[in-house]
Amino acid sequence: MGMLRVSYRPSRVAIAGAAVGLAVTAAAALGLALAGGPDEAPVRPIGEVKIGTPTSPDPIKSRPLTPVEVAEGVSLGRLTVLPPGAVPSYDWYNHADKAKGEIELPALRADDPNVVKLDLTLHQVSPPTGFEITGRQVTAVVRADGTARLFAEGVTLTSPDFWPINMEIYSIKDGRNAETVAPAGGGPSELSVYDAKGTPVLIEHGAPSSRLQPVLRAAFVAGSDYVIVNAGPLPVEILTDLVDRFIAENSR
Amino acid sequence: MRQALGLFGRFSRGLAIGLVVGGLLVIALTPATSSRADNPYSPVWILNGIYGCGCSDWKNDTGYFPGTEIQYLTKWSGRPEFWNLATAHVCWHNDEASSEWWRAIDYPAYQGTYVEYKTYINGPNLAEGVSFFAAGGCPGVGANVWTPNGAYAGQMHYWHVTALPNVLGTYWANHYYGGGVSQSQRTIATVLDHASDSCTNTGDHLHQAIYQGGWAQPNKEGAVTWAPFSFGW
Numbered sequence A: 001m002g003m004l005r006v007s008y009r010p011s012r013v014a015i016a017g018a019a020v021g022l023a024v025t026a027a028a029a030l031g032l033a034l035a036g037g038p039d040e041a042p043v044r045p046i047g048e049v050k051i052g053t054p055t056s057p058d059p060i061k062s063r064p065l066t067p068v069e070v071a072e073g074v075s076l077g078r079l080t081v082l083p084p085g086a087v088p089s090y091d092w093y094n095h096a097d098k099a100k101g102e103i104e105l106p107a108l109r110a111d112d113p114n115v116v117k118l119d120l121t122l123h124q125v126s127p128p129t130g131f132e133i134t135g136r137q138v139t140a141v142v143r144a145d146g147t148a149r150l151f152a153e154g155v156t157l158t159s160p161d162f163w164p165i166n167m168e169i170y171s172i173k174d175g176r177n178a179e180t181v182a183p184a185g186g187g188p189s190e191l192s193v194y195d196a197k198g199t200p201v202l203i204e205h206g207a208p209s210s211r212l213q214p215v216l217r218a219a220f221v222a223g224s225d226y227v228i229v230n231a232g233p234l235p236v237e238i239l240t241d242l243v244d245r246f247i248a249e250n251s252r
Numbered sequence B: 001m002r003q004a005l006g007l008f009g010r011f012s013r014g015l016a017i018g019l020v021v022g023g024l025l026v027i028a029l030t031p032a033t034s035s036r037a038d039n040p041y042s043p044v045w046i047l048n049g050i051y052g053c054g055c056s057d058w059k060n061d062t063g064y065f066p067g068t069e070i071q072y073l074t075k076w077s078g079r080p081e082f083w084n085l086a087t088a089h090v091c092w093h094n095d096e097a098s099s100e101w102w103r104a105i106d107y108p109a110y111q112g113t114y115v116e117y118k119t120y121i122n123g124p125n126l127a128e129g130v131s132f133f134a135a136g137g138c139p140g141v142g143a144n145v146w147t148p149n150g151a152y153a154g155q156m157h158y159w160h161v162t163a164l165p166n167v168l169g170t171y172w173a174n175h176y177y178g179g180g181v182s183q184s185q186r187t188i189a190t191v192l193d194h195a196s197d198s199c200t201n202t203g204d205h206l207h208q209a210i211y212q213g214g215w216a217q218p219n220k221e222g223a224v225t226w227a228p229f230s231f232g233w
Helices: A001-009 A012-035 A067-071 A234-250 B002-029
Strands: A062-064 A075-077 A079-082 A131-144 A148-158 A165-171 A180-182 A188-195 A199-206 A216-222 A227-234 B044-046 B103-108 B114-121 B130-134 B140-146 B152-159 B161-162 B175-180 B181-191 B205-211 B230-233
Touching: A012 A165, A067 A165, A079 A199, A165 A234, A180 A216, A180 B130, A188 A216, A188 A234, A199 A234, A216 A234, A227 A234, B114 B140, B114 B152, B140 B181, B140 B230
Parallel strands: A079 A180
Antiparallel strands: A062 A188, A075 A079, A131 A148, A148 A165, A165 A227, A188 A199, A199 A216, A216 A227, B044 B114, B044 B230, B103 B205, B114 B181, B130 B140, B140 B152, B152 B205, B161 B181, B175 B181
16 A cells, blocks of 8 residues: 555656656747747737727818718819719820820839939928838839930838828829729718818728728829828828928929 | 666656646637637738739740830849749739839739639638729729728739729628638729720739738739738738
8 A cells, every 4th residue: 555655656757757848838839929920910000090080180171071072073173083983084194105105114213223314303202200211113204205204103101100101193184183983971981171271182081980990091183293192090190291291392 | 777767757757747738738828819710800811803813924024115124024023122032923023103012913814804802811700891992093993901800901902904883982892601711702893905004015914912011921822822912910
């Protein structure tokens, strides 16, 4: 009996073995947790706007589009807002005119030698506080006589605290309106017209009743350029400040 | 010798017990959210807009823009100076006009080919949020996408296509559930005749692109299997 009791009592060696086993398991689990995996979710920006946060622009400088304006379409300066479901024309973009012998180059970095040698005047883009320009592409059109004109610019502004802002700037034909399509009512977003010192800016923002994170998108015509600003879930003041400054600095 | 073997045996038994107990503790203490089966944070996989369409011929389009030293479609994923991602599909490129942050894949297709918005989520009874809008610059459709928990995931472009009526400005897709997977689908556009599209010189095709602050993940099998694009947080 005494012998049995001794044989079933865990020895120091067995306890040491169990301790090593536990330590190995814990180390393996910790290693996997720290290493993450291919499905590991990246960290979201701390400054993003959360679900349920109002993102309509300053009511003193803006107004919501009326249901009639959305349903039937409306012109805001040189920007025509087509009703939901419409298919816009794209013939107002000032692409290369092949009939005139113009050639449209591919999008290239603004510092690409093939762009620099064309001596194009690019737009002034002043990043909001905390943002910097981290991407800039240019699409140029070369005329038959060898001179060039700017057709499009893409500008990416990034910040460690916010979603990136992506600006698209397109030249439009003289006397033509840019076109966009309104989102249907009852969805995740609504439209407001923001007054940027006389320039109407269409801002798509989250609908109050939406259960989706609000996403901002602005569209306007400044001079002869159609500008789209994709801002993601950004505080609306950052977007309107950027738009105000862009219009003030690029009125030509 | 016998004593040494005895010590080793007892140590081994203890080690085995420790490993088993430790493993059970890890399983018991791991948060349930790490399971991807029904996790509302699961990535939304975006499928090819044109299924089964290879693009192996596209990489051979090495002509030059007239009067320049610029090749058509030069910014392939394998080019270190632009986007050196060894696992990316050869048809991926990042030269969409608006930003190098857009990652795109081209699918040659005949004019009139239908383009589908298709997704799947690895979990039952889940649905992403989506809204369709007019793409800028080139004829096409843009799509904002949200994960099933309502978090914004990112944006897609389908270029060189004509949107079908009653797609732009809407925010729905058809959802299907089964086999532990949630899927959605909607026919959104048809491929344009490139001769009527000022944006391209390189034949009729769908250009499908993703933008997500640089986190969009390409799939090297993109052109021949599903899910070349993933959105997820």
